[in-house]
Every structure is written in structure tokens, then in C-alpha cells.
Amino acid sequence: MFAAIELDQASQVPLYRQLFLSLKEMIRSGKLRVGERLPATRELAGMLGLNRATVTAAYELLAAEGLLRGHVGRGSFVAASGQPPSLAWDQILPPLEPAPAPPYAPGAQISFASSRPCEQLFPIEELRRAAEQVLGRPEILTVLQLGSPAGYRPLRHYLWERARSQGAARPGDDLIITSGCQQALDLLQRVLVRPGDTVLVEDPVYPGLKNLFLRAGAHLVGVPVGAQGLDLDELSSLLNRHKPRLIVVTPNFQNPTGATLPEAARQGLLRLARSARTILIENDIYGDLRYDGRPEPLLKQLDESGDTVLLGSFSKIAFPGLRVGWILGPKPLLARLTEAKQFCDLHTDQFSQALLWRFAETGSLAAHLERVRAAGAARLHALLAAVEKHFPYETFFTRPQGGMNLWVRLPEPLDAAELLARAQREGVSYLPGRYFEVSRRHPGALRLSFAGLAPENIREGVEILGRIFTGEFQQARARDADEPAPALV
Amino acid sequence: MFAAIELDQASQVPLYRQLFLSLKEMIRSGKLRVGERLPATRELAGMLGLNRATVTAAYELLAAEGLLRGHVGRGSFVAASGQPPSLAWDQILPPLEPAPAPPYAPGAQISFASSRPCEQLFPIEELRRAAEQVLGRPEILTVLQLGSPAGYRPLRHYLWERARSQGAARPGDDLIITSGCQQALDLLQRVLVRPGDTVLVEDPVYPGLKNLFLRAGAHLVGVPVGAQGLDLDELSSLLNRHKPRLIVVTPNFQNPTGATLPEAARQGLLRLARSARTILIENDIYGDLRYDGRPEPLLKQLDESGDTVLLGSFSKIAFPGLRVGWILGPKPLLARLTEAKQFCDLHTDQFSQALLWRFAETGSLAAHLERVRAAGAARLHALLAAVEKHFPYETFFTRPQGGMNLWVRLPEPLDAAELLARAQREGVSYLPGRYFEVSRRHPGALRLSFAGLAPENIREGVEILGRIFTGEFQQARARDADEPAPALV
Numbered sequence: 001m002f003a004a005i006e007l008d009q010a011s012q013v014p015l016y017r018q019l020f021l022s023l024k025e026m027i028r029s030g031k032l033r034v035g036e037r038l039p040a041t042r043e044l045a046g047m048l049g050l051n052r053a054t055v056t057a058a059y060e061l062l063a064a065e066g067l068l069r070g071h072v073g074r075g076s077f078v079a080a081s082g083q084p085p086s087l088a089w090d091q092i093l094p095p096l097e098p099a100p101a102p103p104y105a106p107g108a109q110i111s112f113a114s115s116r117p118c119e120q121l122f123p124i125e126e127l128r129r130a131a132e133q134v135l136g137r138p139e140i141l142t143v144l145q146l147g148s149p150a151g152y153r154p155l156r157h158y159l160w161e162r163a164r165s166q167g168a169a170r171p172g173d174d175l176i177i178t179s180g181c182q183q184a185l186d187l188l189q190r191v192l193v194r195p196g197d198t199v200l201v202e203d204p205v206y207p208g209l210k211n212l213f214l215r216a217g218a219h220l221v222g223v224p225v226g227a228q229g230l231d232l233d234e235l236s237s238l239l240n241r242h243k244p245r246l247i248v249v250t251p252n253f254q255n256p257t258g259a260t261l262p263e264a265a266r267q268g269l270l271r272l273a274r275s276a277r278t279i280l281i282e283n284d285i286y287g288d289l290r291y292d293g294r295p296e297p298l299l300k301q302l303d304e305s306g307d308t309v310l311l312g313s314f315s316k317i318a319f320p321g322l323r324v325g326w327i328l329g330p331k332p333l334l335a336r337l338t339e340a341k342q343f344c345d346l347h348t349d350q351f352s353q354a355l356l357w358r359f360a361e362t363g364s365l366a367a368h369l370e371r372v373r374a375a376g377a378a379r380l381h382a383l384l385a386a387v388e389k390h391f392p393y394e395t396f397f398t399r400p401q402g403g404m405n406l407w408v409r410l411p412e413p414l415d416a417a418e419l420l421a422r423a424q425r426e427g428v429s430y431l432p433g434r435y436f437e438v439s440r441r442h443p444g445a446l447r448l449s450f451a452g453l454a455p456e457n458i459r460e461g462v463e464i465l466g467r468i469f470t471g472e473f474q475q476a477r478a479r480d481a482d483e484p485a486p487a488l489v
Numbered sequence: 490m491f492a493a494i495e496l497d498q499a500s501q502v503p504l505y506r507q508l509f510l511s512l513k514e515m516i517r518s519g520k521l522r523v524g525e526r527l528p529a530t531r532e533l534a535g536m537l538g539l540n541r542a543t544v545t546a547a548y549e550l551l552a553a554e555g556l557l558r559g560h561v562g563r564g565s566f567v568a569a570s571g572q573p574p575s576l577a578w579d580q581i582l583p584p585l586e587p588a589p590a591p592p593y594a595p596g597a598q599i600s601f602a603s604s605r606p607c608e609q610l611f612p613i614e615e616l617r618r619a620a621e622q623v624l625g626r627p628e629i630l631t632v633l634q635l636g637s638p639a640g641y642r643p644l645r646h647y648l649w650e651r652a653r654s655q656g657a658a659r660p661g662d663d664l665i666i667t668s669g670c671q672q673a674l675d676l677l678q679r680v681l682v683r684p685g686d687t688v689l690v691e692d693p694v695y696p697g698l699k700n701l702f703l704r705a706g707a708h709l710v711g712v713p714v715g716a717q718g719l720d721l722d723e724l725s726s727l728l729n730r731h732k733p734r735l736i737v738v739t740p741n742f743q744n745p746t747g748a749t750l751p752e753a754a755r756q757g758l759l760r761l762a763r764s765a766r767t768i769l770i771e772n773d774i775y776g777d778l779r780y781d782g783r784p785e786p787l788l789k790q791l792d793e794s795g796d797t798v799l800l801g802s803f804s805k806i807a808f809p810g811l812r813v814g815w816i817l818g819p820k821p822l823l824a825r826l827t828e829a830k831q832f833c834d835l836h837t838d839q840f841s842q843a844l845l846w847r848f849a850e851t852g853s854l855a856a857h858l859e860r861v862r863a864a865g866a867a868r869l870h871a872l873l874a875a876v877e878k879h880f881p882y883e884t885f886f887t888r889p890q891g892g893m894n895l896w897v898r899l900p901e902p903l904d905a906a907e908l909l910a911r912a913q914r915e916g917v918s919y920l921p922g923r924y925f926e927v928s929r930r931h932p933g934a935l936r937l938s939f940a941g942l943a944p945e946n947i948r949e950g951v952e953i954l955g956r957i958f959t960g961e962f963q964q965a966r967a968r969d970a971d972e973p974a975p976a977l978v
Binding site for chain 1: 518519576579581605608609616624631672680700768794804808821824833835840841
């Protein structure tokens with residue numbers, strides 16, 4: 001390799017410099033690698049017919065650039081690759097947000113932190129039958145082949161017919177499959193929201209919705225949610241003040257409050273949204289999980305204009321690990337969402353679409369939902385009774401009739417975020433309210449997600465939390481009692 | 490309902506106007522629905538103790554606003570809901586791009602239009618075994634439950650170990666699962682590209698890449714790709730001129746050209762990208778589909794800095810209907826991509842991740858790949874021979890050693906887009922070059938995707954195309970020959 005170095009005696013560039021440049025190029029190009037030994041100066045001088053001083057001068061230039069290092073008695077070695085250093089990723093990347101993800105305590109035995117179903121209830125045998133059906137028919141080749149951005153046809157057809165028979169789907173509507181409800185929200189954000197646009201959301205709200213729209217540069221405004229759902233007076237004034245591009249609501253068993261909007265308020269919401277000419281997104285992923293009371297009609301069913309956009313998903317009613325949801329709404333919007341979907345991920349996984357289609361179509365989903373609702377009722381009632389019994393008397397909490405979540409506001413001065421560490425040390429976890437807040441702070445707020453826990457665990461967990469909260473509250477009261485007593489009159 | 494209308498005799502608002510406003514509100518609120526009959530004026534006047542003229546005046550105001558319509562001899566009916574009209578979706582939405590999706594001819598018997606595997610080769614029996622394994626173990630509960638944005642742990646671990654043993658994964662790297670390679674590109678766009686940023690891509694290039702970055706507001710610059718892959722001289726000057734944020738390349742069997750970059754050029758590409766401090770994305774979804782020749786090392790293997798970001802996928806080597814791909818790259822970047830992934834769709838479908846993990850881990854994927862490569866070789870050779878035989882002699886075409894695509898440039902003045910309709914009438918389809926072009930137009934260019942077609946179909950399709958192209962080319966020549974002959978000398 002070294003013998004092949006060609007130097008030009010006639011050049012104006014001195015020989016030592018020519019040699020330096022040749023060796024440097026060999027290092028830069030990788031012909032000479034880091035750690036490789038170069039010939040001794042005497043040896044290379046002999047090879048190339050040069051003075052030894054010429055070679056020494058070239059080596060010194062290399063050493064000056066940090067490319068060569070000498071070891072006494074061992075020779076000279078390539079010390080660096082001559083390549084520019086690696087990219088400084090942390091400087092060229094946008095800052096990483098402080099984890100918007102919730103602080104799940106890995107060690108907590110009883111976790112109220114995740115709004116998800118109980119895996120012990122998953123009907124594996126029925127799913128296995130669905131898988132056998134999918135794999136046993138010639139259509140499996142279509143399922144495994146590249147599909148359509150709008151979704152797997154049999155599942156789309158099934159969901160469309162169901163929505164039509166419920167009076168939710170109208171002639172001007174279309175339906176597409178998404179990779180869960182999170183992607184539905186992301187597609188809507190992509191198509192509808194430009195930086196600076198105002199978006200109205202419930203306050204408190206699901207963090208995955210809040211963070212998604214904030215990242216898209218939206219101006220997020222929270223509409224307060226009470227035990228009876230959205231506050232329509234506030235909504236009316238916010239609509240007038242902000243003229244929002246769109247509003248996203250969860251009228252059934254909202255996450256995190258569990259609140260449900262009564263029918264009259266649904267009519268009012270529709271009127272307000274239409275008068276403001278705002279796009280109304282109805283997220284109904286919890287609607288099928290009603291344990292008590294009478295179902296309310298969907299906004300999409302009530303809305304004669306057909307403009308409401310309805311989101312659904314199998315995640316809460318079947319298996320969150322299978323990412324399949326859908327969007328039902330006006331055709332012009334759905335055409336754009338389908339286009340965006342293709343850019344995002346071509347299409348949703350078709351094996352899972354086919355699995356869930358068979359699972360739903362054969363009645364397994366309905367049977368599973370019966371069991372899930374029975375279990376959910378027992379869990380919800382256990383939770384309500386335990387909170388009533390163990391939490392401080394002054395605690396406010398919602399009384400949902402379904403879903404997966406209960407919203408609690410501890411009395412002042414309790415701080416749910418501060419108390420979490422103590423709860424986790426005793427093996428219980430939950431999410432403090434700050435993960436859900438948009439415009440309003442309630443330090444005492446927290447969410448208890450109950451669907452994934454057996455009633456006995458719910459009772460045990462709430463008892464532990466109750467002990468912590470009540471103890472802390474009594475201490476705070478005792479501190480207050482140390483204050484000088486008011487004058488007796 | 491009407492008897493309950495309350496009017497204020499003492500008000501300054503005239504009674505007919507009060508009645509008008511009351512009735513209007515009953516219509517707007519839905520208490521009175523479209524098509525409902527109002528009482529006759531005499532009847533309502535009696536009910537409310539008013540003059541009949543007062544009621545008539547109120548009805549006339551309603552009629553003037555289009556809310557009431559009279560039918561002679563039948564009475565007055567609510568004519569409209571008083572609600573604002575539906576949203577004008579086509580006005581409030583961004584324009585729908587003219588379908589970037591390719592014009593698949595539904596009727597074409599022989600379609601060279603889609604770069605996808607042949608479903609007849611799908612190993613259903615092996616997939617069924619993998620499904621049984623996934624469904625038969627207790628871990629199925631984890632698979633079906635909510636998962637991690639970074640991916641299903643066993644699959645991540647499997648892919649990481651494979652990449653490590655190949656010298657592609659380094660200690661500073663991480664690996665996450667995506668919903669196919671399209672989502673990998675989308676996540677990179679989200680994290681790395683701001684509107685106005687310059688992105689270098691191959692020209693011609695996969696349309697799903699081009700359109701994604703264009704939609705994100707990137708300034709797209711094409712680097713020409715020839716039979717030997719990327720033109721490095723052009724790349725060097727484009728890097729200097731544009732200082733791009735990133736460059737996306739497909740060194741193995743590029744889509745659409747099928748070209749592969751030789752090792753020396755890979756080294757050169759790495760040096761150029763590093764000197765320009767540009768982020769280098771290596772898309773290797775076709776790399777395992779080599780039918781002839783010796784494999785080239787990955788950029789990610791050659792890159793000692795570790796900065797290269799490598800994309801992989803199961804779509805081309807197994808089942809496109811299962812949407813599972815991955816990204817291997819420096820940890821700081823992967824942390825941001827994981828965060829973006831959570832906003833996009835929470836995580837990739839876990840049943841498919843588990844299925845593909847079993848399918849790969851048990852050796853079924855390797856066995857399948859053997860069969861796919863044997864079939865691919867037969868198809869590629871059939872295509873090359875047929876194009877050589879049937880297309881006009883002056884045609885340029887690439888000679889890939891793997892992948893799914895061949896790039897053809899018909900001699901002037903042939904226009905591949907114009908000739909497509911004729912080909913489709915004869916039952917053959919392909920994609921004209923314009924779907925793939927970035928900065929350079931070649932009207933004669935087209936892509937032939939061969940992996941999905943049996944050799945006999947390839948031969949038949951190319952024969953038909955050859956007849957059309959050759960016939961058209963001869964006619965064009967004959968027209969040229971009609972021109973006045975040059976002077977004889």
C-alpha cells in the first residue's frame with residue numbers, strides 16, 4: 001500500500017507536504033484505519049526513495065492534526081479517522097419534552113393509573129376461533145397483501161352498516177379505519193389544524209389529545225367539565241370569544257372525569273357548535289361501557305346537519321394491543337383524512353382488522369361486552385363505595401355510570417401530586433390531575449382508573465389511599481387549629 | 490305546547506313580535522320540527538287570548554324568514570329548522586390533491602404497477618403455527634393489552650440482537666418498532682423537518698416519500714440515480730449548494746430504479762454526508778431480496794460515527810398487510826421518535842409484532858426468504874430477457890440484482906404516460922415515470938414491478954408492451970422519414 005504512494009518531484013508542492021496529504025487521504029478514506037501502525041520513517045523513506053527527514057516532516061504534520069500518535073519503542077499509529085466528529089444530536093434536535101407520559105410506578109401492586117381494560121377478561125378462546133377463521137379462508141391472501149388506506153373492506157362494511165342501523169351514518173357520510181383513536185385524532189389534527197388555530201377541548205382532558213394539539217401549534221382552550229359534562233354557558237362564551245376551528249368532546253364517560261352529557265345539553269351543544277360554524281368531533285370510545293342508567297343518543301345521531309365527526313375504537317371494548325379504530329363523518333373530510341392516512345402509514349394492520357371483524361361479526365364481541373359490563377359495574381360500585389367510605393368527607397368525586405375513570409378532588413390543602421410518592425411507597429398508584437389540566441389548576445385533583453382492577457384490589461387500594469389522604473387532611477386541620485382561636489361571642 | 494307560550498302584555502315589544510320570537514325559538518330548539526303543522530291563526534288566537542291579526546302578523550314574520558310555509562286549505566307548516574346550514578366542507582378544507590395514488594387499472598390482468606410481493610408465495614401454514622404459538626402462551630395477555638410506543642419487547646430484542654451481530658447496531662444506538670417503513674419516514678419528518686428545510690432524495694424516488702416531505706413543507710431536491718445508484722458528483726455539489734437538513738437514500742435495489750450503490754460509492758456517500766453534517770437516512774427495505782451477486786455492506790455498518798439512521802420492514806420480505814417496520818439509530822434521535830410515535834398511534838399493533846417475532850425467531854422467515862429469493866430470481870431474469878427481446882432496441886433499462894423493480898426509459902419521442910391507456914386496454918398496467926420524478930423529467934420513463942407476477946405473466950405482459958412501444962416507435966420513425974431528405978453529398 002505504501003509503496004504505491006506517488007509523489008511528483010517536479011511539483012511546486014514540497015515532497016514532505018505531498019507525502020503528508022497522501023497519508024492523510026489514506027486515513028480519511030479508511031485505507032488506513034485507526035490503530036494501524038505506520039512504517040518507521042527509515043523504512044518508508046527507503047520504500048519511496050526519500051530522505052528520512054522528508055518522512056519525519058510528513059509524520060509531524062499528521063501528528064499536529066491529531067491523526068498520528070507515537071509510542072516510544074513501538075512506532076507511529078493512526079490516532080483518528082480524519083473524519084469530522086459525529087453529529088451533536090442533542091444540539092440539532094428539538095428539545096425532548098419532560099415526559100408527558102404518566103409516572104407509572106413499576107413496583108405499585110395496585111395501579112389506578114391506566115385507563116385500560118382488564119386483561120384477565122380477554123376471551124382468548126373466542127379470539128383463537130376468529131384467528132382460525134381468518135387464517136382458514138382463501139381471503140387470508142388479501143388480508144396479508146397490501147391494502148387500502150380507507151381500511152379492510154369487510155370491517156368497514158360491518159361498521160358502516162352498524163352505524164347506519166343506529167341512525168348515526170347518513171348518506172353524506174363515509175367511514176374509514178384508523179390505527180386506534182389516537183391516530184384518528186392525529187389525522188384530524190393534520191388535515192384541520194394549522195399553527196395558531198384555536199381548538200376547544202374539555203378541561204380536564206385526556207393528555208394524549210392535549211399534547212397532540214399543542215405539538216401541532218394549536219391554541220388550546222379548555223371548556224370546564226363538571227359532573228354533568230361540559231359547561232354549556234362557558235362553552236357559549238368561549239365560542240363567541242375564540243371562534244375556534246374545532247371542538248373535541250367525549251359526551252359518554254369522559255376521560256378523566258367519567259362525566260356524561262345529558263340529552264338536552266347534547267342538543268344545546270349541537271346548536272352552539274352549528275351557530276359558531278365550528279367543526280364538532282365526538283369521541284365515543286367509552287360509549288359501549290355503560291353499567292347503569294339509560295344510554296344517551298350520540299351527537300352524531302342527533303345532528304341533522306350530518307356535520308358531526310364520530311370517533312370509535314375497539315381498544316376499550318376489546319383489546320388495546322390491537323390498534324383498530326374508525327372515523328365516521330362527511331365525505332369531503334373523510335377523503336382528506338384518507339389521503340393523510342396513506343402518508344402516515346399506508347393503512348392499518350389488516351390481520352387485526354380481519355380478526356376484529358370476525359370477532360364482532362360472529363357475536364363474540366357482544367358476548368364479551370356483556371361480561372365486561374358486568375365486571376365494570378362491580379368495579380365501579382366497589383370504587384364508589386370505597387371512596388365514599390375512606391376518603392375525607394370533604395372530597396368531591398364524580399359518580400360515573402360507565403367507562404373506566406373516576407375524577408376526585410381532595411379538599412384543600414391536599415396536593416394529589418405531592419401525595420403520590422407516599423401512595424406509591426405503600427404500593428398504590430394513580431394519576432394526579434395536572435396531567436389532564438388545560439387552563440384550570442386543581443392541586444387536589446386525581447384520576448382513578450378502575451376497569452383494570454378486581455373489586456378486592458380496588459377496595460384495598462382505596463383504603464390505603466384513604467388512610468394517607470385522611471391522615472394528611474387531619475394533620476393540616478390540626479395545624480389550622482394551632483392558629484389563635486377566634487374570639488368567643 | 491302552544492298554550493304554554495307566555496307573552497308579556499306590559500312589555501315594550503309588540504305582542505305579534507313576542508309570539509314570533511317564541512315560535513321561532515320553538516323551531517330552533519327542535520320542539521317544533523320541520524313538517525309539523527301549526528294551529529290555524531283563529532285557533533291559536535283563541536288559545537292565547539289574542540287578536541287573530543296578532544297571530545297572522547307573527548306567522549307572516551316566520552314565513553318571511555323561510556321558517557313557515559302555507560298550503561291552501563291545509564294550514565301552515567314548519568318549513569326549515571331555523572338552524573344554520575351545514576358546513577361548507579369543501580370551502581373550509583384544504584384542497585384535495587389530484588390523486589397522488591397510482592392509476593391502478595382494475596381490469597388489467599397483468600399489472601406491473603405495484604412494488605409488492607406475490608401473495609401466492611405467502612406461507613400460510615407457517616403463519617398459522619406462529620399464531621397458535623402466540624395465542625397459546627400466557628404472554629398473549631400482554632400482547633393484547635396496551636403496549637409501549639417503542640414496540641413489543643421480544644421483537645425489539647430480536648431485531649436489536651440481529652443488528653448487533655451484523656455490526657449495524659452500536660452502543661450509542663437504539664431500535665424502535667414502527668407501523669411499517671412509511672410511518673418511519675413520517676416520524677422522521679415530524680421530528681426533523683420544519684417548513685422550508687431542504688431534504689435531499691433520490692431522483693426518481695418512491696412517491697410516498699416525495700409526497701410526505703412535500704406535504705411537510707420541505708424543499709425537496711433530487712439527486713440523480715443511475716444504473717449504479719446515486720450520482721456522487723451531483724450529490725457533492727448539491728450538498729454544498731443546499732446544506733440540506735437530511736438526505737434519504739435506498740442503497741439496495743432502490744425503488745423505482747432497482748439500482749444498487751457499490752461499496753466504494755457507499756464510503757464516498759458517508760464521507761460527503763458527514764462533511765456536510767447532514768443527517769443520513771438509509772432505507773433498506775429491499776436489502777434482503779438479493780437474487781444475484783454479492784451483498785454490499787450497509788451504510789450503517791460502514792459508518793463508524795454511528796450517525797446513520799437505518800430503516801427496515803417486514804413488508805417486502807414477509808406480509809405487507811401486517812404493518813411492522815423499525816428504525817435503528819442514535820439514542821437521542823430515537824427518544825424523540827418514540828415520543829412522536831406515541832402522539833401518532835400510541836404504539837404499533839402488538840398481535841402482528843408478536844406474530845412476526847415468532848415467524849422470524851423460529852426460522853420460518855429465513856425459509857420463506859429462500860423461496861422468495863428463488864422466485865424473485867426467476868421473475869427478474871424472465872423480465873430482463875423479455876424486455877431485452879421485445880422493447881425497442883434503443884430502450885435504456887436498469888439491470889437490478891434484486892428487489893422488486895426495474896426502471897425503463899423508452900427512446901424519444903415515446904411518452905410512457907400517454908401509452909399507458911393503450912396498454913391498459915390490452916390488459917397490462919405499469920406506472921409512468923412522472924409519479925417518481927423530483928426535479929428531472931423523462932417522458933419515456935416507466936417502472937416495471939415484477940415481484941408479484943409469475944414468470945409466464947411477465948413474459949406475456951412484456952410482449953404486449955413491447956408490441957405497443959415498438960409499433961409506436963416505428964411509426965414515429967416513419968413520420969421522421971417523411972421529412973425532406975438531407976442533400977446528398
